[in-house]
Amino acid sequence: MTYPLLKGMRVVEGAAFIAGPSCGLYLAQMGAEVIRFDNIGGGPDFRRWPLGGNGASLYWEGLNKGKKSVAIDMSSPQGRELAVALATAPGEQGGLFVTNFPVDGFLSYAALSARRKDVICLRVMGWADGTTAVDYTINAAMGLPLMTGPADDPRPVNHILPAWDLLTGAYAAFALLAADRARRMNGEGQEIRLPLSDVASSTLSHLGQVAEVIESGADRRRMGNDLFGAFGRDFAVRDGRIIVVAITPRQWRDLVALLGLEAEIAAMETELGLSFAADEGLRFTHRARLYPLFEAVFARMDLDSVKSQFDARGVCWSSYRSLSDALVADDGTFRGNPLFEELRHPSGLTYPAAGPAATISGLPRDHLVAAPRLGENTDEVLSELLGLGELEIARLHDRGVIAGPQSEEIW
Amino acid sequence: MTYPLLKGMRVVEGAAFIAGPSCGLYLAQMGAEVIRFDNIGGGPDFRRWPLGGNGASLYWEGLNKGKKSVAIDMSSPQGRELAVALATAPGEQGGLFVTNFPVDGFLSYAALSARRKDVICLRVMGWADGTTAVDYTINAAMGLPLMTGPADDPRPVNHILPAWDLLTGAYAAFALLAADRARRMNGEGQEIRLPLSDVASSTLSHLGQVAEVIESGADRRRMGNDLFGAFGRDFAVRDGRIIVVAITPRQWRDLVALLGLEAEIAAMETELGLSFAADEGLRFTHRARLYPLFEAVFARMDLDSVKSQFDARGVCWSSYRSLSDALVADDGTFRGNPLFEELRHPSGLTYPAAGPAATISGLPRDHLVAAPRLGENTDEVLSELLGLGELEIARLHDRGVIAGPQSEEIW
Numbered sequence: 001m002t003y004p005l006l007k008g009m010r011v012v013e014g015a016a017f018i019a020g021p022s023c024g025l026y027l028a029q030m031g032a033e034v035i036r037f038d039n040i041g042g043g044p045d046f047r048r049w050p051l052g053g054n055g056a057s058l059y060w061e062g063l064n065k066g067k068k069s070v071a072i073d074m075s076s077p078q079g080r081e082l083a084v085a086l087a088t089a090p091g092e093q094g095g096l097f098v099t100n101f102p103v104d105g106f107l108s109y110a111a112l113s114a115r116r117k118d119v120i121c122l123r124v125m126g127w128a129d130g131t132t133a134v135d136y137t138i139n140a141a142m143g144l145p146l147m148t149g150p151a152d153d154p155r156p157v158n159h160i161l162p163a164w165d166l167l168t169g170a171y172a173a174f175a176l177l178a179a180d181r182a183r184r185m186n187g188e189g190q191e192i193r194l195p196l197s198d199v200a201s202s203t204l205s206h207l208g209q210v211a212e213v214i215e216s217g218a219d220r221r222r223m224g225n226d227l228f229g230a231f232g233r234d235f236a237v238r239d240g241r242i243i244v245v246a247i248t249p250r251q252w253r254d255l256v257a258l259l260g261l262e263a264e265i266a267a268m269e270t271e272l273g274l275s276f277a278a279d280e281g282l283r284f285t286h287r288a289r290l291y292p293l294f295e296a297v298f299a300r301m302d303l304d305s306v307k308s309q310f311d312a313r314g315v316c317w318s319s320y321r322s323l324s325d326a327l328v329a330d331d332g333t334f335r336g337n338p339l340f341e342e343l344r345h346p347s348g349l350t351y352p353a354a355g356p357a358a359t360i361s362g363l364p365r366d367h368l369v370a371a372p373r374l375g376e377n378t379d380e381v382l383s384e385l386l387g388l389g390e391l392e393i394a395r396l397h398d399r400g401v402i403a404g405p406q407s408e409e410i411w
Numbered sequence: 412m413t414y415p416l417l418k419g420m421r422v423v424e425g426a427a428f429i430a431g432p433s434c435g436l437y438l439a440q441m442g443a444e445v446i447r448f449d450n451i452g453g454g455p456d457f458r459r460w461p462l463g464g465n466g467a468s469l470y471w472e473g474l475n476k477g478k479k480s481v482a483i484d485m486s487s488p489q490g491r492e493l494a495v496a497l498a499t500a501p502g503e504q505g506g507l508f509v510t511n512f513p514v515d516g517f518l519s520y521a522a523l524s525a526r527r528k529d530v531i532c533l534r535v536m537g538w539a540d541g542t543t544a545v546d547y548t549i550n551a552a553m554g555l556p557l558m559t560g561p562a563d564d565p566r567p568v569n570h571i572l573p574a575w576d577l578l579t580g581a582y583a584a585f586a587l588l589a590a591d592r593a594r595r596m597n598g599e600g601q602e603i604r605l606p607l608s609d610v611a612s613s614t615l616s617h618l619g620q621v622a623e624v625i626e627s628g629a630d631r632r633r634m635g636n637d638l639f640g641a642f643g644r645d646f647a648v649r650d651g652r653i654i655v656v657a658i659t660p661r662q663w664r665d666l667v668a669l670l671g672l673e674a675e676i677a678a679m680e681t682e683l684g685l686s687f688a689a690d691e692g693l694r695f696t697h698r699a700r701l702y703p704l705f706e707a708v709f710a711r712m713d714l715d716s717v718k719s720q721f722d723a724r725g726v727c728w729s730s731y732r733s734l735s736d737a738l739v740a741d742d743g744t745f746r747g748n749p750l751f752e753e754l755r756h757p758s759g760l761t762y763p764a765a766g767p768a769a770t771i772s773g774l775p776r777d778h779l780v781a782a783p784r785l786g787e788n789t790d791e792v793l794s795e796l797l798g799l800g801e802l803e804i805a806r807l808h809d810r811g812v813i814a815g816p817q818s819e820e821i822w
Contacts, residue, residue: 005589025617030589044659049640049692050623058619132727140654143734148571149560156645156652156731158636160559163574166614170581175769177588178416178441191772198750198768203577205765206436208469212461214762219733225569229460234567243551248455281460316543320567322630323554339609351625354616357609358586361602
């Protein structure tokens with residue numbers, strides 16, 4: 001299920017949770033060899049929920065598909081030395097290291113670049129000053145939970161998708177490839193620091209939200225599911241709830257026509273002296289007038305009739321459905337989606353999992369590779385990458401510096 | 412404010428809204444030359460909110476910083492021909508095209524690759540089958556709004572951050588560089604299709620949420636701001652609201668110690684026969700027992716005492732604050748953050764905006780470049796990139812096929 005675009009590239013990952021590991025996952029699923037090292041027994045994310053019924057972390061095995069796993073005791077000097085050696089192992093297409101270890105620890109850029117001058121170190125951080133943070137604390141600090149949720153409820157609402165983590169992971173994969181490209185031109189390594197806080201603050205700048213507050217002098221108010229600055233909201237139909245969005249003039253005209261609201265909208269436009277088709281923002285400004293018209297029509301429709309009419313006309317809409325409903329739907333979202341392949345995971349469970357989100361139209365998807373068992377590749381990697389002999393590897397095992405795969409019964 | 416990692420690379424962008432343009436923005440801010448073409452008068456995102464008081468789109472000028480702008484009448488055959496010529500213009504480091512135009516339109520991969528065999532086309536899509544979608548309709552279809560928000564309120568809650576758009580944009584920048592790397596090895600171009608729907612479905616697989624539903628047979632319940640599978644939630648303090656997260660054993664022990672809850676927690680552990688430090692999931696399972704202890708302590712604290720004690724100990728927390736509060740805070744989030752630079756934007760407004768989220772520790776940040784005015788670079792790009800002469804360019808202007816920058820009074 002992977003594509004060979006990054007074939008030959010070798011990335012070492014010493015990271016936990018979502019941002020760093022998803023960066024490694026994206027690289028692995030595009031063909032890079034990604035070697036993840038963890039403490040023996042697993043890093044801080046090895047038991048992260050969701051868990052399978054047998055106690056295995058579905059999260060861990062989801063985020064580490066197609067990687068190799070090395071287990072090291074990083075509390076020992078010898079183990080730390082092995083981690084540094086892995087991150088800086090030779091090879092023209094190696095020397096790429098993704099981590100969320102601290103800036104000043106034993107995996108500092110100074111320590112790494114002393115061993116391999118052209119190493120590229122992509123370091124995911126919480127706050128830019130090194131203070132600890134996770135997606136949800138960054139989000140609270142940026143103001144989004146106060147803008148999320150129904151207008152009649154003042155409680156802050158956290159997003160449940162770890163959006164900042166995910167965005168950081170994808171941006172990290174991009175930044176690593178950018179630095180790799182530069183290194184291929186000029187031979188120079190880099191330390192790239194990527195704090196969740198800066199991903200968030202820069203994003204709010206890019207989207208115009210920083211400028212919005214500066215220019216307006218006020219925060220955006222909570223407005224439930226109303227789409228800011230255009231027409232969009234959730235509406236009840238007879239047997240469910242849908243979201244409808246109309247940003248472009250075509251989307252708006254099609255929606256109004258399909259719902260048979262042309263005359264009423266035209267009357268309102270005459271009364272107000274404006275054109276809703278010409279200016280998407282007016283649909284937002286006057287939404288209190290517009291919504292009742294749409295509510296009345298939708299209240300008489302059911303999901304089937306919305307679907308057949310809206311899909312035929314290309315209206316931008318969706319029903320609100322549960323993930324379990326999405327999983328069994330026959331619309332290609334999950335079932336029948338070529339991204340997904342059923343395979344056996346290290347937990348021992350067999351279920352479908354996804355390859356790369358991107359589809360390369362001219363290349364077949366190669367088969368998906370499951371996550372390794374923790375420590376599954378310890379010996380092989382130390383031998384091939386660091387050139388350790390059998391005896392040396394056996395000694396490291398004896399001293400507890402490294403470990404092979406755990407038995408499956410641990411779950 | 413940009414870094415020169417991608418110096419020499421030239422990317423043409425024919426895209427609108429967030430995913431495609433943010434991909435181009437990331438590339439531009441890492442040193443690529445990014446040329447965006449739009450319809451004369453602006454594409455469908457040219458008036459997207461938020462707007463400044465003078466009517467300019469703060470969104471558009473946020474997402475197009477550091478790019479060049481070419482304005483073309485794409486309803487004319489000649490204009491379409493120019494768009495194809497731009498996307499496939501010669502140059503070893505060119506031939507990289509980011510778009511959300513339809514798969515089968517005049518900017519199809521077949522049309523592009525007929526003109527330049529090794530073109531790399533990154534195509535952002537809504538649904539994988541070509542059906543229209545935006546971030547918020549995809550999100551509704553994936554089940555997240557039903558899992559978001561207070562448990563005592565059944566209404567679906569849309570996220571307000573366009574997380575799928577943003578993730579798609581960053582992943583697009585990654586995928587484009589991956590294809591560029593492969594092309595430098597083997598000379599081959601690609602069409603990479605990147606639907607929002609597949610970004611979302613694969614993400615829910617990577618995070619273990621697909622497996623969770625399959626294995627448990629049930630959807631995750633709404634649980635307000637409770638952190639799934641570990642300890643974390645919002646709590647009221649005397650003068651505000653905070654979020655506290657404890658996932659690792661150290662985070663948990665520090666939090667419990669700082670709040671003086673060791674004895675009560677130990678008693679609960681004895682009663683229940685478990686260790687909350689050893690298993691983060693137990694803190695979630697027994698959260699109804701744990702929360703009241705924390706609520707009582709926090710109710711007696713204020714933000715200042717939380718801040719001084721928690722920061723000193725490295726507890727993972729944040730206050731819930733508004734974006735306007737974040738903007739004026741003296742903690743480096745926005746004020747004093749070297750990512751930000753005050754500059755004049757095409758709207759005529761002057762306000763701080765962000766460069767790349769990543770900081771390269773050994774390189775200075777070059778100055779940030781504002782977004783172009785629409786059509787600002789039309790003549791220059793057609794001359795330099797397509798080799799059109801002055802007379803030819805003048806004729807295209809006369810026929811209305813291309814346009815230069817609009818006057819600022821249009822705002």
